[in-house]
Amino acid sequence: MPEMNLKKIEEGLFRVLMFCSTVIIATALFLIIFSILYKGLPSVSWEMLTSTPKGGFYFGKGGGVLNAIIGSLYLSLGATILALIIGLPLALYMNVHLIKHQKLVNGIRFMLDLLWGVPSIVYGAFGFTIMIFFGIRASLLAGIFTVTLFIIPIMVRSMDEVLKSVPRGLLESSLSLGSTKAETSYRVYVKQCIPGVITAVLLSFGRAIGDAASILFTTGYTDYIPTALNQPTATLPLAIFFQLSSPIVEVQNRAYASAVVLVTIILIISILARVFSAKFHKNKINF
Amino acid sequence: MKFRRIQIGRHLRDKIHGSWMVISLALVMTTPVFLLVGLSVKSWLLLEENSIFTLLFSKEWKPLSGQFGFYPFIISSVWVTVVALLISAPICLLTSIHLTQYAKKWVLKIMHPIIDILAGIPSVIYGVWGILVVVPFISNYLGPFMGKSVSGYSILAGAIVLSIMIIPFILNILIEIFRNIPTELSEASLSLGASKWQTIKFVLVRRAMPGIISALGLGMSRAFGETIAVLMVVGNVTKIPTGLFQPGYPLPALIANNYGEMLSIPLYDSALMLAALILFVVVMLFNFASRLVIIESEKHA
Numbered sequence: 048m049p050e051m052n053l054k055k056i057e058e059g060l061f062r063v064l065m066f067c068s069t070v071i072i073a074t075a076l077f078l079i080i081f082s083i084l085y086k087g088l089p090s091v092s093w094e095m096l097t098s099t100p101k102g103g104f105y106f107g108k109g110g111g112v113l114n115a116i117i118g119s120l121y122l123s124l125g126a127t128i129l130a131l132i133i134g135l136p137l138a139l140y141m142n143v144h145l146i147k148h149q150k151l152v153n154g155i156r157f158m159l160d161l162l163w164g165v166p167s168i169v170y171g172a173f174g175f176t177i178m179i180f181f182g183i184r185a186s187l188l189a190g191i192f193t194v195t196l197f198i199i200p201i202m203v204r205s206m207d208e209v210l211k212s213v214p215r216g217l218l219e220s221s222l223s224l225g226s227t228k229a230e231t232s233y234r235v236y237v238k239q240c241i242p243g244v245i246t247a248v249l250l251s252f253g254r255a256i257g258d259a260a261s262i263l264f265t266t267g268y269t270d271y272i273p274t275a276l277n278q279p280t281a282t283l284p285l286a287i288f289f290q291l292s293s294p295i296v297e298v299q300n301r302a303y304a305s306a307v308v309l310v311t312i313i314l315i316i317s318i319l320a321r322v323f324s325a326k327f328h329k330n331k332i333n334f
Numbered sequence: 335m336k337f338r339r340i341q342i343g344r345h346l347r348d349k350i351h352g353s354w355m356v357i358s359l360a361l362v363m364t365t366p367v368f369l370l371v372g373l374s375v376k377s378w379l380l381l382e383e384n385s386i387f388t389l390l391f392s393k394e395w396k397p398l399s400g401q402f403g404f405y406p407f408i409i410s411s412v413w414v415t416v417v418a419l420l421i422s423a424p425i426c427l428l429t430s431i432h433l434t435q436y437a438k439k440w441v442l443k444i445m446h447p448i449i450d451i452l453a454g455i456p457s458v459i460y461g462v463w464g465i466l467v468v469v470p471f472i473s474n475y476l477g478p479f480m481g482k483s484v485s486g487y488s489i490l491a492g493a494i495v496l497s498i499m500i501i502p503f504i505l506n507i508l509i510e511i512f513r514n515i516p517t518e519l520s521e522a523s524l525s526l527g528a529s530k531w532q533t534i535k536f537v538l539v540r541r542a543m544p545g546i547i548s549a550l551g552l553g554m555s556r557a558f559g560e561t562i563a564v565l566m567v568v569g570n571v572t573k574i575p576t577g578l579f580q581p582g583y584p585l586p587a588l589i590a591n592n593y594g595e596m597l598s599i600p601l602y603d604s605a606l607m608l609a610a611l612i613l614f615v616v617v618m619l620f621n622f623a624s625r626l627v628i629i630e631s632e633k634h635a
Contacts, residue, residue, distance in 0.1 A: 058531035065432035068425040069445065072505075075498050076448050079455065079463045086466055133358045140355035157625060158363055164552065164621040165614060166559020168586045169369065172610035175593070176372045199362055227344055229351035250454070257456025260561035260586070264593050284458040288562060291462065306462045310455070317454050321447060 083310055087303035095304055100270040105290075107297030112305050115286035117272045119309075121187060122262065122282055123255035126194035130202050130251055133195075135244070138206035139232040143218060156207065162200040168260040170197045175264035185267030188276040193265045194255045202251040209243030210236055212331060242327035246320045253316040257309065259284035283309045369614060377608035380601050389608070395572050402605040404612070406574045410489070410582030413575055414564060415557045417493035422501050423550055430508035435534060453502035461566030464495040469567055472579070482579055485569070490578040492568035496557045504553035507628075511545035512538065514632065544631040548624035555620035559613055561586035585609050 094111050101110035145152050174193030183189055213236055221231040237244060259282070267279030268289065283305060290302035380389070380402060392403025433445060473486030515538060523533040539546070569581020570591060589606050596603040 054529060054532070058529065061428070061531065062432075062436065065428040065436065068428040069432050069437075069441070071425055072429055072452070072501060073445065073448050075501075076452050078467065079459070079498075082463055082466045083459065133361060136351070136355040137358040137362055140359055144352070144355065153629075155359070155363065157629070158366070160625055161618060161621050162362070162365060164555055164559075164617055165366075165369070166556075166561065166586060166617060168559065168561040168589055169373075169610050169614045169617075172589060172607055173369050173372050176376045176607060180372075196365060199365075203362070227348035229348040230344070232351070253454050257454070257458070259456070259458045260590060263590055284456055284562070287458050287462060288566070291465065291566070303462065303466075306459055310459055313454055313456060313459075314451070317447075317451050321450070 080310065083303070083306050087305075087307035090300040090304035091307055092304075095301060096308070099272060104270070105293065105295075105298060107295045112281075112283070112286050112301065112308070114270055114272050115281040115283045115305065116308060118187075118266075118280040119256050119283040121273065122190050122194060122266065122280060123252050125187070125191040126198060126255045127248060127252045129191060129195040130199045131248060134199050134202040135206065135237070138203050138210055139236060141207055142210040142213070143228055143232045143236060146215070146218065156204070159200045159204050159207075163204060166260070167197050167258050168263075171261040171264045174261065178265060185265055185279050186277045187266060187273050187280040190262045190266030190280060190282075191276075193261050194258065197258065197261050198251040198255050201254055202247050205247035205250055206240075206244055209240045209247065209327065213239055239330070240327065242323040242330065246324045246327065249316050249320040249323065253313055253320075257284060257313060259288055366618070373607050373611040373614060377604055377611050380604040380608055383601075393574065397599050397602045397605065400601060402601070404585070404609065406572055407583055407585045407588050407609070408612075409574050410568070411558060411584040411586075413489045413582055414492040414496060414568065414584055415554055417489065417578065418496035418500060418557045419550060419554050421493060421497035422504060422553065426501055426504040426508055426549075426553075427546065430505055430512055431534060431538075434509055434512040435530070435538070449502045449505055452498070453506070457499065457560060457563040458566075460495050460499050460563040464491055464563060464567035468494050477579060480579070484579045485581075487567060487569035487581055488579045489568065489575050489582045492564045492582065492584070493578075495563050495567055496560055499560060499563060500553040500557050503556055504549050507549040507552060508546065511542050511549065511628075515541050544627050548627040551620050551624035551627075555617040555624070558620070559586055559617050561590050565590055585613055
């Protein structure tokens with residue numbers, strides 16, 4: 048039966064191909080992490096992590112990227128808090144107040160998904176036009192606003208996925224015991240989903256700290272650690288980007304070292320996110 | 335008395351929270367309108383003097399003499415996006431079938447964090463990886479192998495980096511789609527005597543087709559708007575690329591590269607904002623169509 052054999056061969060071939068593509072994906076990740084660590088680790092030093100650029104820094108002389116590390120943390124922290132202030136109430140509103148209007152909620156989800164797809168450079172360009180319009184110069188504040196716009200859809204959609212899983216009975220019993228909708232939202236829903244909400248916040252923070260295109264126009268760049276919201280701010284992604292375009296080897300090496308710092312931060316965030324998300328799945332009420 | 339005051343306080347608090355929720359909703363839902371209006375107002379200056387068609391199809395990009403032809407950039411964007419999709423589409427499709435149909439538990443346990451971490455790696459890191467690995471690979475091995483001497487900074491380098499970046503994105507959607515297909519379907523096919531592979535080929539993939547196409551559409555729009563990673567490896571030469579090994583200059587890279595000087599040349603900022611507007615509109619349309627197809631196909635499930 049030659050036809051039977053052909054079928055077997057086809058299936059076997061595709062199983063090999065499927066296995067290979069899975070391996071390719073896993074290898075790609077290890078290759079990325081490994082090449083960054085291999086190239087960057089030798090240049091990571093205490094001075095690089097704890098000092099700001101000194102004279103001649105961009106010609107390979109002393110100093111570090113503390114300005115960019117602190118700047119990135121300020122920026123992402125500010126944006127994450129701002130996004131949380133807008134995003135958490137929105138996600139709760141969709142899942143508590145609008146629970147009877149599923150069509151409307153699905154419309155909002157659709158819109159958020161669309162916003163999620165908007166490239167960060169478009170947010171950057173938009174932030175820039177707003178800055179020009181109001182006459183604000185490139186600053187930490189302008190950067191925080193732009194990044195907030197960019198991470199809100201991510202945060203709300205991840206929280207929404209978590210809040211969606213709360214059984215309706217919990218809402219009904221809370222309301223029937225006389226609590227208001229706001230109390231139900233913040234004291235029942237948030238409490239029930241806290242690990243999931245934390246995961247959503249961490250994911251957004253990771254997005255905020257890693258994005259370069261949205262802050263290229265809006266935060267500027269400086270060698271100093273910002274002390275006020277209206278000052279320009281250095282950030283890690285831009286520090287990597289700028290130093291790598293230098294022809295001087297020492298400066299390039301520092302770009303690789305900065306990449307190690309950024310990768311480390313991102314890895315820590317994803318590990319934390321996984322821990323909290325595992326916790327959420329353990330606490331989840333299943334019906 | 336005291337009880338009533340607490341009651342009023344509670345309801346007042348409920349009102350305040352409720353209004354803030356509505357305000358947040360309004361803020362977020364109007365964002366696309368603001369984006370559209372903000373970018374349109376800025377690009378209007380340029381559109382007043384040139385028709386959109388000459389801008390889109392003119393090859394001349396000479397900001398100093400007021401000529402803004404986007405054609406080379408649009409073509410570069412299309413090249414990188416399409417090649418990236420051609421690389422990542424088969425990998426994603428095969429992997430998603432493997433993970434949902436064949437893979438053992440331990441494989442899933444390893445692959446889930448890998449996909450998550452890949453999705454979380456910042457684009458500047460992908461760019462650094464591109465410069466460290468992909469560009470030298472093309473200039474030292476692939477180029478000479480094809481009998482060409484190339485710098486490595488090319489459409490192909492951009493596409494390879496992009497393809498890895500969009501893999502987790504497409505893969506997550508595909509896995510979701512394959513999981514949502516009712517198991518009765520494949521059980522019916524298996525009980526009629528079809529082999530596992532035949533069932534996948536003729537039942538699962540056929541059933542998932544609209545979802546697969548829209549997942550690729552979403553991946554494509556993601557690739558179309560990706561900036562920093564591509565910018566770092568694609569070469570950035572204003573010329574219409576004719577081959578994989580040539581440098582290109584995609585639209586997002588154009589915007590990102592010239593923000594410094596755009597205020598010193600008249601209409602330059604307007605041209606860059608128009609580039610952002612084009613990106614926004616194209617990505618929104620792609621996303622809109624793809625999401626709609628996904629929702630429609632889920633309805634039938």
